[in-house]
Amino acid sequence: MLDVREVYAEPAALESPRGRQIMARLPGVRVTEVDSHWRIPSLHGNDGNIGRWVRIKTETLVLGVKRTLATRPNGRSADWIAPGPSNGCAMACAYCYVPRRKGFANPITLFTNIEAIVAHIRRHIRAQGPKPEPNQCDPSAWVYDIGENGDCSVDALVSDNTADLVAAFRTLPTAKASFATKFVNPDLLALDPQGRTRVRFSVMPPDDARLLDIRTSPVPDRIAAAADFLDAGYEVHFNLSPVVLRPGWQRDWAGLLDHLDDVLPARVKEQAAAEVIMLTHNQSLHEVNLGWHPRAEELLWQPTVQETKRSQNGALNVRYDHEIKAQSLSRLRQLIAEHAPWLRIRYAF
Numbered sequence: 001m002l003d004v005r006e007v008y009a010e011p012a013a014l015e016s017p018r019g020r021q022i023m024a025r026l027p028g029v030r031v032t033e034v035d036s037h038w039r040i041p042s043l044h045g046n047d048g049n050i051g052r053w054v055r056i057k058t059e060t061l062v063l064g065v066k067r068t069l070a071t072r073p074n075g076r077s078a079d080w081i082a083p084g085p086s087n088g089c090a091m092a093c094a095y096c097y098v099p100r101r102k103g104f105a106n107p108i109t110l111f112t113n114i115e116a117i118v119a120h121i122r123r124h125i126r127a128q129g130p131k132p133e134p135n136q137c138d139p140s141a142w143v144y145d146i147g148e149n150g151d152c153s154v155d156a157l158v159s160d161n162t163a164d165l166v167a168a169f170r171t172l173p174t175a176k177a178s179f180a181t182k183f184v185n186p187d188l189l190a191l192d193p194q195g196r197t198r199v200r201f202s203v204m205p206p207d208d209a210r211l212l213d214i215r216t217s218p219v220p221d222r223i224a225a226a227a228d229f230l231d232a233g234y235e236v237h238f239n240l241s242p243v244v245l246r247p248g249w250q251r252d253w254a255g256l257l258d259h260l261d262d263v264l265p266a267r268v269k270e271q272a273a274a275e276v277i278m279l280t281h282n283q284s285l286h287e288v289n290l291g292w293h294p295r296a297e298e299l300l301w302q303p304t305v306q307e308t309k310r311s312q313n314g315a316l317n318v319r320y321d322h323e324i325k326a327q328s329l330s331r332l333r334q335l336i337a338e339h340a341p342w343l344r345i346r347y348a349f
């Protein structure tokens with residue numbers, strides 16, 4: 001997954017305890033100091049990098065200090081989106097929204113001021129008090145998404161940021177951390193979350209994943225890991241996402257649900273819940289993908305069934321036509337009821 005050969009780092013990040021710890025594990029790696037982890041001209045906005053999209057993710061790491069620490073309300077997957085410990089990812093899902101703000105390369109940026117991030121989250125949780133009533137996020141805990149802009153399982157290969165967050169939530173009885181992942185990292189099994197971290201394994205039919213989920217753990221491996229994670233103290237949910245419409249999608253999602261039903265033990269099923277998320281895409285990412293993985297775009301870019309919407313930052317986002325989306329979600333709910341009736345849907349959109 002990672003074979004780090006170059007690090008771009010803000011000086012303050014290099015000097016921090018977390019930065020020093022990360023660099024101690026990367027002896028001899030070339031370091032280039034940068035003023036800002038957001039502005040690295042040779043990485044971001046350099047369209048010569050499209051052809052090196054995956055190689056940059058393997059070989060480059062960025063270290064930065066997260067300056068704005070803010071927790072945002074969410075209300076769908078989680079109650080709150082916490083300031084994440086990273087931005088960027090070593091995997092290369094063709095539909096990933098994380099690179100949208102970064103231009104042409106999106107390696108992992110690790111934020112080294114993890115103590116400040118944890119302190120901010122603690123303060124935010126304390127200020128909420130106990131959760132007053134159950135909602136779709138959780139019956140009793142405030143849920144904080146800690147991995148909005150990356151994959152915490154992969155981050156844990158190179159940094160203790162994920163471990164620090166799991167440890168912090170262990171001591172916060174009114175709250176729970178939550179992150180989605182497509183990578184099975186057995187190191188996480190040793191973190192002792194004591195039920196205060198929810199892992200959401202993202203799944204989709206394996207044929208789609210082979211084309212779209214580049215560099216991730218195979219879907220059957222993610223499903224097979226669920227019981228180990230539960231036994232290690234995590235809550236284990238599933239993200240059925242993204243749902244990509246194509247000929248045969250209903251048959252293949254039914255097959256995936258049958259597989260979940262066949263292989264998951266009862267103790268996983270009893271506590272499982274799912275989010276269902278239809279594909280959204282983006283014109284700029286479409287253009288980037290045409291440069292390195294055009295076959296994925298045959299699935300992702302389907303103007304006859306998609307509509308565009310300009311977002312607040314001017315980007316042109318693409319999603320399934322309203323009617324088609326509503327019908328597909330309803331069909332998927334039906335398939336879940338038939339093939340995996342134990343799988344509670346927390347939300348679908």
Ligand code: SF4
Pocket residue numbers: 088089090091092093095096097098149150151181182
């Ligand atoms: S695992 Fe998540 S963050 Fe990483 S490339 Fe895939 S969608 Fe993006």
